[in-house]
Amino acid sequence: MRPITPFLLPLGLVVVAAVLLGPDGPTRARQQANVQALVAPRVAEDPEPERVVPEAAPGRLVIDLQDGSDDAALAEVSARLGVTAQWLDDATRDEALAVADVEDLAAAAAALDGMTGLEVVEPDLEVEALGWPDDPLYPRQWHLDAMGAPAGWRATPGGKGVIVAVIDTGVTAVADLDPARVLPGRSFVPGASTAADDNGHGTHVAGTIAQTTNNGIGCAGVAPYATILPVKVLSGSGSGSSAQVAAGIDWAVDQGAQVINLSLGSGLYSAVIHVAVRKARRAGVVVVAAAGNDGRERVSWPGALHEVIGVAAVGPDGAPAPYSNRGKGVDIAAPGGDKRTPGGGVLQDTVVPGGGHDYLEFQGTSMATPHVAGAAAVLLSTGILDAAGVETALLVGADGDAWDKALGFGRLDLGSSLAMLGVHEPGARVAMGLMFGVLLSSLSGAGGVFRGVSAAVGAVAAGGVIGAGVLGGTLGALLSRGVLGWPIVFLGPVWAQVLAWGAFVVPLAVAFLLGPTRLLRPVALGICAGVAAALLHGLIAGDFARWWLPGGAVTSWFALQVVVSLAAAAALAGVERLDRRARGGAR
Amino acid sequence: MTRVEGTLRFVDLGAGQWVLQTASGARHPLDGAVDRGWADREVVVHGTFVDGLGFGVSADRTLQVHRIALR
Structure with missing residues (x-):
């Protein structure tokens, strides 16, 4: 028997690396590399530690x-x-x-x-973590962490190439908002010739969506590379007509907006706005609107429209904000702030009366809405979803188990929505697929080519080809994700979640169909190993929707599927071993 | 032109907005110039109700201010 011990050491290292890196592995690895680069010259000098002389204080x-x-x-x-x-x-x-x-x-x-x-x-000194982003006010932006913005920064183009229309009091490219990503825009307010913001509301909203991030100043935004289309429909005192809003929506759609943010509303239904929203929806635009700030059980218009994602607000504790409207029409909740808690508002850069800009905390469903619009831009920038797909990913990814009048389908969770799309940093999955492929193929006693093919296929089947997303289109979408992510490309995230429950069929079918053919056997073994790795990683990362089932049932079922997939791979290795022995006997 | 009496409130939502709170409980967002020193004072507003929208996202109709005075 050929000893497999020589393989175990590198395999062990891969396992340890995969477990340590986890789903966020490459980012952590990059951060660690950055820290090491900073630390290395100091270590090389190796001076004696300096003595810190304490003060005469408690x-x-x-x-x-x-x-x-x-x-x-x-x-x-x-x-x-x-x-x-x-x-x-x-x-x-x-x-x-x-x-x-x-x-x-x-x-x-x-x-x-x-x-x-x-x-x-x-x-004992207070220290702050080094990391991405380096915006100094980011630690005060609890609202970005609360809705999972970092997941979008790490694993997606961050809204790049997506136009988000901010239909509001206008938008001004303040110091912390890259002017290159703010289009000229248009005003529909009589007396206002440009879409510049004369209030501060619209610029604050735009900042939540696409504040320039990791630029060493100010705040961060949800979709830092999205492009803002300013559409001024509200006056400096914050009011506008339904005709202005409808015209703004129509114009934004004509300009190619893919997401429309409506941090505005009223208690009156407007047919002209409804028609404009319908047109936008038919044009493939995601429309997001505030649920309203009356604290009543009635959602404002246009947030209550069926075609719109109606957004309620939660405070820093995740509980519904007291001002947030409730009831039919609330689809999702997002951080809108609660200033009764110090630091509990939503912090962004905006214009201030009299000129200039400042970093201000606002609260309201107006502030919750752009978190959802930014998340929609991030999802669209992955290149595999249309407006309906984005809506589904947002609502299914939200943290609720059932619809609730205050929170809709739950609190916005961009990380969960992305996980449903199979959008991960693929390092950990690829490493696990590679490891399973090498380990299981080594059981066959076969030579390096067999093991190499199994390992490579295992890696690709588990996590796709790293960087293939840049190819774009269906090919890029398929190659950039593992086998379990393929249904997303053709059927959308919900069906992908459903089909994941039957993922064990893939290794069994592959083993039966390809296993008997000697040349295809290492490919089959790699696919089985890759599916096992992807299932195990998804189980660890919590990617699989619980639907109505208790968490324990989900874990048990997916663990069983991992075992079945590994068994199929091991069986193929056994067949190869017997085949080799038989061939040896024949000779 | 309509004459409406109520209490002037500054509501800390969005960028902040002036609202006229009436005895019936309605909260009408005000569109127009308001003296900041009159917060929480009783006022009389002469203006026009408009079926508009606002970032206050309030259910009550916006009152376009033509003239405002202390009561």
Whole structure:
């Protein structure tokens, strides 16, 4: 028997890498590479650590003892300080890091001076993570994390090439809004000759959709590479007529808008707006509108229209905002803010009265709506969905289990919507497919060509060809995702979710149809291994919709499908081994 | 021209909007110049109701202000 041990080491490394990287692996790897690039020159110089002299003030002291120091050393620290020091946590116990809250940092540090086994003592400093994006106000934009914007930044073109019409008080290209991505626009307000914003509402809305992101200033946006089409239909005091709004919608559609944001409304139904929205929908435009701010159980128009995605608002705690309207017509909820909580508003760059700009917190269903419009732009920029597909992905991806009058189908979750489309950073899936292909094919005792073909097919079947999305069209869409993602391209995300429940049929069919043919056997084995890898990764990443079933049932079924797929691959390896033995016997 | 009495409120929604709250509970968004110092004061508004829309996304009709005075 040919030993398989030589394969286990690299396979083990791949497994460890895949597990550690997880669904966000490549991003983390890039971030780690960036951090390493920053750190490397400093490490090369290898200077002695500088001693930080604490102030004579109360605070937390961090004490780094020699690795492996025991509780007796910790007790000595406590005795010297006169307060109880404790290990930082169990996970870093081997590093012997302890902390103590003291009244006088300087005196406490002096008390430890000269202690045997003490490596470093210094005040515990607050540190901030380095990462993408580098917009300094991003940490205050709780609303972007709450709706999954980072998933779009990592795994999609971020709205690139998608035109989003902001039908509002106008849009001004403020400092943190790239003017190259703001079209000239048009005003439908008497007396306003341009689509410049004379209020601040429209620019704030545009910022949530497409604020320039990772530019080192200000805030971030949901779809940072989308193009904004400003359409001014509201005056500086925030009002406009139904004729102006309808004309704005018609014009935006004519200009090629693919998403229309309507952070406006009223209590009165308007047939002329309804007709304009219908035209937009028939032209393949996603139309998103605010549910209204009366705090009543009646959704405003046009948010209540069937053709529109009606958006309710939630606060930082995820609960419905008190001002947000409820009832029929609410399709989804998104962060609209709740300023009763400090920092609880939606923060973006906008114009201010008297000129200039500022980063301001607003609240309202007006603010919730552009989060959904931005998410629609991100989904459209993946290139595989039409307006109906985007709507489905948004609503099915939302976090609700059933429709609710306050939250609709749930809170917006862009990460979940993207996962339904099979849009992941593919590194982890490809690594797992490769690993399963190599491992299972090695059971066959076959030569390098068989194992190589199995591994390559396993990688592609699991996660597609990395970078193939740039080809565009159906071919690019197919090649850029694994086998489980193919139904999305032809049937849409809902059917893909349904078919995933029967994914085990693929490896069984492939094994029966291709397995008997010797030349196709490594391909069949690779497909089985790739499907197993994709199913396992999807299970870990939580990609499969729970529908009405309890989570345990979903996990059990998909785990069973993983086992069936692996068994099919192992069976093919066994057939190859027997085949080789028979051929050897014949010779 | 309509004459409407009520309390002037600044509503912190969107970019903020002036609203006339009437005794019947209606909250009419105001379209036009309003003296910021009159917040929460009783006022009389002479204006025209318009079936418009606004970023306040309010169910009540917008009142286009022609003249406003303290009551």
